[in-house]
Amino acid sequence: MDGIVKQYMMLVKENSDMINGPDYPGKQRDIQKQKETIKSYAQKLQQGFSTDDDYDEFADAVIKCAYGDITMEELETVYHELTSR
Template sequence: MDDILKQYMVLFKHMNDVINGPDYPGKEKDIQNQKEQIEPYETQMQQRFSTDYDYDEFADSAIKCAYGDMTLEDLEAVYYELTTPFYD
């Protein structure tokens, strides 16, 4: 699996767990720190998609994966399908 994709999903899932988890002192700061950690991965990943629509489709799939509605393997398949150039 692509290392950037793997790190992105680890951080994304962790951030999702914190956002949806119980409140605690410092939660907002933790969420902000996690957003800052994930931003460089998002930027790198966005550059691999030829259109914003493709990236949005991937982002929707990443959310499904974080919620357990899609496996990591399925997300990886979506990622490669959307980032692999199609030649006529």
């Protein structure tokens, strides 16, 4: 499952970079496609959490990791703590 966590975090970061990056033809289509991929990963990951609040806490940690506020190792720790409740 750790691979999925890392891929999910990378997709969130790439999506943020794309949204905030320069405009180009097809950008909105690319953003939409990436959002659909992120949603697919989120649905897989959500199954491992006992509550929606636990998933929301994890999602916040993913955003922090994408922006460099926490490390990937810290994100994985958050994930394991929240999914082992």
